[in-house]
Amino acid sequence: MAEKKDTYIPRDECVDLNAELGKSLKEVEDAILAHPNVLSVGLGMKKSKGTLQRELCFKITVDRKKEAGELKKNELIPPVINGIKTDVEEVLQTIPGAADSKKYRPLIGGSQMEGSSGPGSGTLGCFGKRNSDDKIVILSNWHVLMSNENTIDGARAGQPSHNGCCSCCACNEIGEVVAGEFMANDMDAAIALLDGQEADTIPEVRYINEILDLGFVTGATAPLAGETVYKRGRTTGLTKGQVQNSRIISNTPYVFYNGVAVLRNNQCAIDPVAPHVDYFLKGDSGSVSLNEKNQVVALNYGFDPVSHVTVATDITDVMTQLQFTILDSTFHSGATSSQGNPAEGIPFGGMAAGTMAGNPTFLEAFEQLEAELNQYEQGKRMMNLFAQHRTEMFRLVNENREMKAAWNRYQGPSFLAHIARSIRKKGQQVPAYIKGISMQNLILKMTAVLQRNGSENLAKDVTENYLDILNVIGKGKTPDEWKAALMDQHKNTNR
Amino acid sequence: MKTRKLEYFEDQLKASALGQEVLQVLRTHANEAMYLVNKNRPTMVCWQRHYGPHFIKSVVDSGFEEEVNFIKEVKGISMETLILNMAEVMTDNGTPELKRAIGNFAPQVLYMARNTHNLREIMALIKNGKPTQQHG
Structure with a gap:
């Protein structure tokens, strides 16, 4: 693999860049x-001599x-159109x-999950x-849950596995496949209804709207070219990648469907981001x-073992086609519901949304705070540092005992x-002490624990x-x- | 050369409001801190492994001797690392009152360890009542 350059682009910058290039996309596409x-024709990251560049x-x-x-x-194909470079790639x-x-x-x-008659384990x-x-x-892939490429044949889902028996004697069965797309509509996706919802919408099997190592899921949005993404799969665990092309064509042969x-x-x-060589491998299907911002952007289903590129479907297309909406977690203390654990279960706190009447959601408030912080050099630096190290910090909080x-x-x-509550509700103070x-x-x-357990960087x-x-925290509540x-601080620095 | 007695620093601290506050904190928690350093195993280990005795001697020397600065690093361990790790271990093992004092004062002590060069500078800062952590 070619040596990896630092191609990280903060999400806000991705939004601006995608909007700017998107203006002329239709015109370029037509031509x-x-x-x-x-x-x-789509938007993506420029590749030069096999190496991704920090450029859309x-x-x-x-x-x-x-x-x-x-x-x-x-x-x-002209190398530059409307002042923007082009990059030609073959079907993946x-x-x-x-x-x-x-x-x-x-x-x-x-x-891990499996279908009752599916070809193997997926995510x-x-x-x-x-x-x-x-x-x-x-939500998972069709090819994780179904034994054939054409019909939903009463397939059921199990976690971590399904022994293939009928529902009355099957172990670990959690639901039944109710919708999916495989041969048509450009996706490999299926949804299974969680068991025990015959009478109401509270399933028998408890679940938590969280992804291992990543925290709470905060809804869904379309992927942006250049943005950093994370996935957690059964095989490779937590990995980090970057969307290098948001509109590619992929050809995927399925050996188990003849x-x-x-x-x-x-x-x-x-594309995987260093130190990860692979973003996705067999068994990560369905992740x-x-x-x-912990929003789901794509459903992963395949990869190219040579270029290490993972192929995934825009989640908004999947939701539209299969007629469902990805859950958006609430973030307030004691948020117990059928959705699982209270806030104490949050490792670092996914950037979940709140739904308290009259207040902005946490995500909205956080975005506003982030935008305001980005106006100051120091705030911007802190947000960038958090984005840069969040994967490692999530991993340490979840896996490192100390x-x-x-x-x-x-x-x-x-x-x-x-803090989340205080961001959402203006003026609410963060207590000076919690349990002393x-x-x-x-x-x-x-700080001391991270110095001992974190990477050198x-x-x-x-x-x-x-x-x-500490200085900033000490200045208020x-x-x-x-x-x-x-x-x-910003004023003093610029004085 | 000044008489090497700790009362010398005590007198200097008494001369300002901030100094008196610092003195009060030291008096309140000195016994517990000494107990932890001498009797509590994790604190003892941390103090010795981070060359606490070397650093403390150097700090005291820098208060008595003109043109003597305290050492900032011993065998790859910085004074800031010593203070941070001692703050950690004493918070882990100390009473709730000590925990609270560490939370209140350790950031300023760490700031001074990073940004000053001798005890005389620190005493001057306290005497002038200047905030030890400044913006910018």
């Missing part, structure tokens, strides 16, 4: 699709790349994705609500990709829940910044007061 060899361009998918000499003059040849086989109760996204993507009756469904190959349009191509104990003993989840621990105590403890960044964080402290 370029007239070329006989061209199959699709028009991505043009062709059946087969040809030498300039083989093409007529009017068939050549991918194979569907086949080792965390633990049983999880309550059910959780990112864990439970996430949870949604069926539009017609609000009943809870599980080698039937399915060509799909408008797919999303995801979902989340953006930096880190997990420190975070919980020093009231990390409680402080985080209070102050936020300063928590930050000092986490994380430890370095923590060491360089913890005093600034609400996010508005912290923001004011950052503003003062």
Whole structure:
């Protein structure tokens, strides 16, 4: 694999870039699709000599790349259109994705699942609500749950596995497949209705709208070219990637369906980000990709073992086609419901939405705070550092014993829940002490633990910044007061 | 050369309001801190492994001797690391009152360890009542 460059683009920048390039996309599409060899035009990241660049361009998918000499003059793709570079790629040849086989109760996204007659193990993507009756469904791939490519033959789903017996004697059965698309509509997707919802919408099997290692799911949105994404699958666990093309064509042969190959349009191509060599492997099928705001953006289903590119379907297309909506978690203390655990279960706190009457959702409030923080050098730096290290911090909080104990003993989840509430509800103070621990105590403890357990880069960044964080925290009790402290700092620096 | 008695620092601290506050905190928690350093195993280990005795001697020296600065690092361990780790271990093992004092004062002590060079500078900062952590 070519050496990886730092191609990280913050999500806000991705939004701006996609909007800017998107303005001329239709016009470019109309012009370029007239070329006989061209199959699709989309936005994506420029690739130069096999290496991704930190630059968005028009991505043009062709059946087969040809030498300039083989093409007529009017068939050549210009290297630059409207001042924006172009990049030509061939149709991606991918194979569907086949080792965390633990049983999880309550059910959780990112864990292993199987169909009663499916070809093998895959991953439970996430949870949604069926539009017609609000009943809870599980999302995964068709090829994880179904034994054939054509019909939903009464297939049922199990976690971590299904022994194939009928429902009355099957072990670990959790639901029945109710809808799916495979050969048509450009997706490999299926949803299963969670068991025990005959009378109402509270399923018998408890579940939590969270993805292992990633935290709470906060709804869904379309993927953006260039944005950083994360997925948790049964085989490769938590990995990080970057959307390198949001509208590629992929051809996927399925060996277990007698080698039937399915060509799909408008797919999303995801490149792994170092240190991950693969974003997705066999067994990760059915997993979902989340953006930096913990929103689901794509349903992963295949990969190219040579280029290590993962292919996934835009989640908004999947939801429209299968008529369901991905759940958007609430974030307030004691948020127990059929959806599972209270806020204490939140590891770092997914950026979940709140639904308290009269108040903005947490996500809206967080976005506003983020936008305001980004106005100051110091705030921007802190947000970027968080984005840069969040995967490692999530992993440490979830997997590292010392880190997990420190975070919980020093009231990390409680402080985080209070901060979330305070962001959502203006003026609400974060308590100075929770069970005798102050936020300063928590930050000092986490600094020491991260210095011992984090990677060299994380430890370095923590060491360089913890005093600034302590300084800001010490200046007030609400996010508005912290923001004011950052503003003062900004003014003093620029004076 | 000044008489090497700790009362010298006590007198300096008494001269300002902030100094008196610092003195009060030291008096309240000194016994518990000494107990932890001498009797509590995790605290003892942390103090010795991070070269606490070397650093404390150097800090005291820098208060008595003109043009002497305290050492910022011993065998790859910085003074800031010592203070941070001692704050951690004493919070883990101390009383709720000590925990609270550490949360309130450790950030400022760490800031001074990073940004000053001798005890005389620290005393001057306290005497002038200047905030030890500043913006920018």
